[in-house]
Amino acid sequence: MGLNVGTDIALSNGMAREIIHAGLAHESFIKNATEGFDAYRASVEPYTLDYVSGITGIPADVIREAAHTYAAADRAMICWTLGITEHHDATDNVLALINLSLLTGHVGRWGCGCNPLRGQNNVQGGGDMGAIPNKLAGFQDILDDEARGRMDKLWNTTIPPTYGWNLTEMLHAMDKGDMTSLFVIGENPAQSDADGHHVEKLLTGLDHLVVQEIFLTKTAQLAHVVLPTSASWAEGEGTVTNSERRIQRVRKATEPPDGARDELWILSELARRLGHDWGQPNAEEVWNEVREVAPAFCGGMSYARLEELDGIQWPCPDESHPGTKFLHGRLWDHPRGGRAAPFSVVKHEGPVEMPDDEYPLMLTTGRRLESYNTGVQSGGYDSPLHTGESLDLSPEDAARLGIESGDPVRIISRRGTVTAPARVDRSLRAGVVFMTLHFPDEVATNLLTIDASDPRSGTAEFKACAVRVEPQRVAVETGD
Numbered sequence: 007m008g009l010n011v012g013t014d015i016a017l018s019n020g021m022a023r024e025i026i027h028a029g030l031a032h033e034s035f036i037k038n039a040t041e042g043f044d045a046y047r048a049s050v051e052p053y054t055l056d057y058v059s060g061i062t063g064i065p066a067d068v069i070r071e072a073a074h075t076y077a078a079a080d081r082a083m084i085c086w087t088l089g090i091t092e093h094h095d096a097t098d099n100v101l102a103l104i105n106l107s108l109l110t111g112h113v114g115r116w117g118c119g120c121n122p123l124r125g126q127n128n129v130q131g132g133g134d135m136g137a138i139p140n141k142l143a144g145f146q147d148i149l150d151d152e153a154r155g156r157m158d159k160l161w162n163t164t165i166p167p168t169y170g171w172n173l174t175e176m177l178h179a180m181d182k183g184d185m186t187s188l189f190v191i192g193e194n195p196a197q198s199d200a201d202g203h204h205v206e207k208l209l210t211g212l213d214h215l216v217v218q219e220i221f222l223t224k225t226a227q228l229a230h231v232v233l234p235t236s237a238s239w240a241e242g243e244g245t246v247t248n249s250e251r252r253i254q255r256v257r258k259a260t261e262p263p264d265g266a267r268d269e270l271w272i273l274s275e276l277a278r279r280l281g282h283d284w285g286q287p288n289a290e291e292v293w294n295e296v297r298e299v300a301p302a303f304c305g306g307m308s309y310a311r312l313e314e315l316d317g318i319q320w321p322c323p324d325e326s327h328p329g330t331k332f333l334h335g336r337l338w339d340h341p342r343g344g345r346a347a348p349f350s351v352v353k354h355e356g357p358v359e360m361p362d363d364e365y366p367l368m369l370t371t372g373r374r375l376e377s378y379n380t381g382v383q384s385g386g387y388d389s390p391l392h393t394g395e396s397l398d399l400s401p402e403d404a405a406r407l408g409i410e411s412g413d414p415v416r417i418i419s420r421r422g423t424v425t426a427p428a429r430v431d432r433s434l435r436a437g438v439v440f441m442t443l444h445f446p447d448e449v450a451t452n453l454l455t456i457d458a459s460d461p462r463s464g465t466a467e468f469k470a471c472a473v474r475v476e477p478q479r480v481a482v483e484t485g486d
């Protein structure tokens with residue numbers, strides 16, 4: 007279903023209302039496994055098919071068919087990518103989808119569930135290791151005294167029982183002068199973050215910026231210190247977690263180039279120079295430490311078992327445990343195991359910035375099949391699929407503006423202006439234009455995007471901002 011940008015919650019709530027009114031809600035599961043259903047049912051009541059159709063642009067009969075098909079299926083899952091999470095109401099978008107799975111009982115069973123598909127290699131693994139401001143390794147809450155206590159004892163230190171900053175909060179802290187130093191590992195915020203002019207100003211205003219990278223990215227070019235590192239997926243040992251929570255071994259396949267150091271060596275050497283001698287632990291020793299501090303999560307995942315079983319899905323608490331093929335099966339137990347799964351009341355808001363007379367088009371950003379985020383890792387390779395950046399627009403908008411494919415156009419938002427060739431795309435609906443972040447050295451798309459973010463996840467609203475498009479007037483030189 008092709009819906010208007012930023013109307014995901016309205017669609018989810020409309021489907022939920024139709025499922026309830028059609029008698030397709032899984033009443034026994036709701037009674038046994040959930041809480042908050044009455045409030046949720048009341049909250050979706052205004053979202054009639056006609057009302058939601060007007061918001062989303064999807065015909066009412068299509069929404070009805072989708073709702074009935076999903077609810078009546080024996081097994082069904084909901085998968086999403088950044089189109090759900092790169093909004094100012096990202097968390098509510100996800101909660102709206104979770105509501106649908108609880109409403110229909112499509113959770114806690116094989117072939118069911120809610121599945122965020124990760125856009126980059128080992129994003130899941132980063133979360134597993136605690137690269138989240140409110141979690142420790144194994145998704146243990148920083149406020150959990152028992153979890154902190156295990157780590158305090160092993161590391162002979164005291165972890166503060168306070169949450170850290172997410173990326174958006176870190177940028178705000180830089181703006182206020184509360185953060186003056188930054189250590190960036192494998193990230194390119196100078197080109198990947200929204201409102202690029204502002205982000206570059208913040209990075210160049212830091213007292214000290216260190217970047218650990220495999221390429222000299224735009225962020226690395228702004229750094230006071232650059233630490234060239236190995237590519238961990240091919241030039242080092244370790245583990246990786248895929249989108250189904252399967253932790254697998256990563257094996258060194260080749261030597262890094264001259265001057266590049268293993269990431270574990272860099273971090274251990276930094277610790278030594280800062281007065282903490284960790285020695286030079288190898289990847290297996292570090293992994294075993296993770297198993298020790300997060301035993302319920304991966305205590306049973308020795309390197310030997312990961313090798314033998316070709317990976318194991320977490321949680322896996324001990325070496326007799328086979329791993330967990332799917333989560334939340336406890337919700338089907340009688341009596342139910344653990345606490346009830348909560349329904350969440352969420353309301354449609356729409357994008358922060360909507361089209362108007364001055365900026366009449368909605369720009370949404372995304373990725374193309376062959377390219378990788380800001381293009382650092384993919385832009386240097388020849389590919390017949392590499393066509394450079396373009397401004398994709400519908401045939402209707404192209405005709406209205408007098409634009410044909412290949413014409414240079416100016417794309418203007420309240421924050422900046424860029425120039426790119428137009429590409430007429432019949433799959434786009436009128437009023438929506440599309441660009442990527444893959445070629446920032448040619449077209450800095452993030453000069454256009456809005457500095458709005460979800461207050462809970464910190465995710466920027468890359469998927470929606472208002473722009474106008476103008477034909478680029480090309481001067482033609484003439485001679486006598």
